[in-house]
Amino acid sequence: MRFPYTFPPLFHRAVFALAYASPACAADETAFEPVRAELVAEHVALVPGGTSSLGVHLRHAPHWHSYWINPGDSGLPTTLAWSLPAGYTAGEVEWPVPKRFDVGGLHNIGYEGDVLLPVALKVPADAVAGSNAPLAVTVKWLACREECIPGKATLSLELPVAREMPRPDARVAAAFTTARLAQPQASAWSGSAHDGGARIAVRLAGAGLPSTSARLDAFVVQRKVVGNAPPSIRRDGDALLIEAARSEYFTRAPVDLDLVVTTTDGPAPRGWHVRVPYAAGTAPAN
Numbered sequence: 596m597r598f599p600y601t602f603p604p605l606f607h608r609a610v611f612a613l614a615y616a617s618p619a620c621a622a623d624e625t626a627f628e629p630v631r632a633e634l635v636a637e638h639v640a641l642v643p644g645g646t647s648s649l650g651v652h653l654r655h656a657p658h659w660h661s662y663w664i665n666p667g668d669s670g671l672p673t674t675l676a677w678s679l680p681a682g683y684t685a686g687e688v689e690w691p692v693p694k695r696f697d698v699g700g701l702h703n704i705g706y707e708g709d710v711l712l713p714v715a716l717k718v719p720a721d722a723v724a725g726s727n728a729p730l731a732v733t734v735k736w737l738a739c740r741e742e743c744i745p746g747k748a749t750l751s752l753e754l755p756v757a758r759e760m761p762r763p764d765a766r767v768a769a770a771f772t773t774a775r776l777a778q779p780q781a782s783a784w785s786g787s788a789h790d791g792g793a794r795i796a797v798r799l800a801g802a803g804l805p806s807t808s809a810r811l812d813a814f815v816v817q818r819k820v821v822g823n824a825p826p827s828i829r830r831d832g833d834a835l836l837i838e839a840a841r842s843e844y845f846t847r848a849p850v851d852l853d854l855v856v857t858t859t860d861g862p863a864p865r866g867w868h869v870r871v872p873y874a875a876g877t878a879p880a881n
Contacts, residue, residue, distance in 0.1 A: 629659040629738035634730070634750035635711075637771045640761035641728055641754050644720035648771060649685070650711040651675060651734055651750070661736045662705035663693035665816055667823040669701050671737045671745075673712065678731040682719030685732075689713045691777035692857045692866035693814060695825060698741060702823035704814055711774040724758040779855045779866035786834075788852040790841065790875040795821050797837040797854060797871060804835045805867075809860035813837045816853035819844040849873050 630653055637648040653661060653673070662670040677685040691710060696703040722728065731751040738744050763771075784801035797813075805811060811828045815821045819842045826839035837854070852873045857866040 627656075628746070629656045629740070629744050630654065630661055630736055630746050632734050632736070632746075632748045632750060634732055634752045635764070635767045635770070636730075636752060636754055637763055637767065638761045639754070639764050640757040641716075641718045641722065642757060642760055643718060643722040643724065645718050645760075647716045647718060647754075648713055649716050649730070649752075650713045650767070650771060650774065651732065652709070652711050652767070652770060653706065653736065654709050655707050655738065658707075659738045659740050660696050660703065660705045660707040661710075661738050662703065663814070664688070664690050665704055665814065665818050666737075667695070667702050667704040669698075670703050670705065670739060670743070671735075673734065673736040675712075675714065676733045676735075678733075679716075680728050680730075682721065683728065683730075684717045686715040686717075689715070689774075689778060691774055692779055692855060692864045694857075694859075694864070695812060695814075695823075696739075698739060702825070703739065704823065709770075711770045713771065713774050713778075718756070722756045724756050726756050727753050728756060729753045773863065776863055776865070779857075779868040782867040782869045784867075784869050786869065786871040788871050788873040790848060790873065793841060794838055795841050795852075797852065798831065799835045799837070799856075799869060799871070800833060804833075805856065805858050807835070809858040812857050812859075813839075814855045814857070815839075816855065817849050819846060820849060820852065848875055 633652045635650050635652050641647050662672045664672045666672055675688060679685060693704045693706060731749060733749045735747045738746055784799045786797060786799040788795060788797045807828060807830050813826050813828060822840035822842050826837050828837050850873060851870045854869050855866050857864055
């Protein structure tokens with residue numbers, strides 16, 4: 596999932612405590628950190644001309660969360676700024692399915708516990724086998740409970756370049772497996788989004804629609820289109836109907852609506868991505 600974002604309209608309602616390291620606090624090893632970040636690689640080496648999986652592993656303290664690409668009513672998505680050798684390129688964050696948090700009436704969207712944010716790293720074909728590639732990323736996040744603490748870390752990793760496909764790193768294999776299972780899967784569903792003014796309705800049809808008994812939620816990637824409270828989700832014949840209030844900050848209708856439908860009915864959250872045309876003034880297609 597790779598989409599642009601802008602600052603949230605309700606960001607000013609969060610209460611902040613500054614968490615960036617300063618000379619006074621850097622030496623205090625007991626200082627509370629709501630989020631700890633680590634840069635990890637799925638394999639122990641890189642291959643010339645290949646693509647490798649990196650990940651920023653975020654570990655949240657209990658009751659704290661960070662944010663999805665659309666953070667909801669308040670907050671900021673986690674950002675990554677890379678410093679790589681010449682010819683190396685890092686892709687966008689492949690966002691896992693998020694969850695919704697109710698914080699004093701504000702509905703935030705993001706992650707808690709342990710989460711891995713995967714990124715694809717392209718290695719140039721002229722990378723020299725036997726050399727080392729220094730990789731670094733500056734990660735910025737916002738961690739919230741009732742109060743919010745911004746965080747920043749510059750993380751680094753040096754990987755050798757090998758002639759043949761290297762073995763996975765056993766220490767992080769499970770985290771990458773979990774992250775892949777948490778990726779929204781592309782769906783073949785068809786549908787449409789209808790803007791009725793006060794509410795927006797999305798009608799989905801197609802094989803493999805989840806049951807409404809499966810603890811469903813739905814998240815819109817674009818910001819300031821729908822409100823961030825939980826939507827109404829119900830069956831309408833063979834179709835799935837998702838309805839939410841239109842955002843009070845709505846300014847412009849998108850051409851298409853990107854939707855992530857999720858379920859927590861299972862050992863781990865799962866999700867599907869669907870893109871539907873957006874229309875105002877007409878009923879959603881049956």
